[in-house]
Amino acid sequence: MQLTPEHEALRATVKRYIAEKVNPFVDQWEADEIFPAHQVFKQMGDLGLLGLNKPEENGGAGLDYSYAAVLAEALGDMNCGGIPMAIGVQTDMATPALAKRGSAQLRAEFLTPAIAGDMVACLGVSEVGSGSDVASIKTRARKDGGDYVINGGKMWTTNGTQADFCCVLANTSEGANHKNKSLIIVPMATKGVSVARKLKKVGMDSSDTAQLHFDDVRVPQRYRIGEEGMGFIYQMEQFQLERLWGAINSSAMAQRAIDVTLDYTRERQAFGKSILDNQWVHYKLAELQTEVECLRSIAWRGVEMVCHGEDATKLATMAKLKAGRVLRETTDGCLQFWGGMGYVMDSPISRFWRDGRLTSIGGGADEVMLQILCKFMGTFPMQR
16 A cells, blocks of 8 residues: 555654653553553544544544554554553544444544543453354343443453443344344443453553443443444444554564564674574574565555455454464564573563464454454355
């Protein structure tokens, strides 16, 4: 995809912001296992970065998806994976359906402040017993007068301890699992919403992740996004953008892993020469660089399809699958060349290694991506 001077100006703005307002504090936020989401999001909102492809009437820039993709890639300049992921939840995971399907009143109440950075959003899809198997969620929302009364819980909720509202997928009727769900905006201050616990993870330390409980949570039916029973479809649309976002951001993280490893191996001496002077090392880094470029190519082709209004599900799925594998291979391969320093918690490569492992799990595991691709190929067992 051909990027313009406007795209590059956006990239420069994001990189400058990261260098001045984020990276100097990342180590402390990683140690705290949380970053100040309201502070960071407000700064980004003031720069117009949280609604690049969102409606202008809600404070967005009304640009095409390629600008959101540039943001996702530029966030790779952050010295961790957790904060970019939290931003991605705000822009590309918890709000796309709201922007596309929400009523004018609902968008004014929640999307406008999310774009401004005045509200933090989270997404409530996964549950304790339902991760990649979205159709099997148990959370229910029954009608009572003009309200929904919601009971259940959500798991692995990024931004969950700091969020102002949650985009919740819940069963709103009986019947087929793909036709009985709705997306509902739930303000986190509503009576009955509780953070059961903040989860301690292997990586992504600066991003808070919560388990949520809903106990007779009452919200007006007007907080539903779009049509009742269409929530599964809307969430699949959100997943398409989430997976493209993840692939693009992962390619940037993988590139950072290569870049910092080139610097380290060029300076580190062993047996009278730099580590980089060993043929195996620079050949391996060249192979990894090639894999990163392949990933970027797939992901940006998907972005181009979205910009043209085409269904990018197949390419987004391929990109998500490739992203997890490339990031795992790249960070692990690079870590090896750091020797003992690669196994130290505060080295940059070990952080990329820990943070990157989530890519093959979150947003649909590798195995689910393969299942989706098999359906496209007509090789899924039930299609034989």
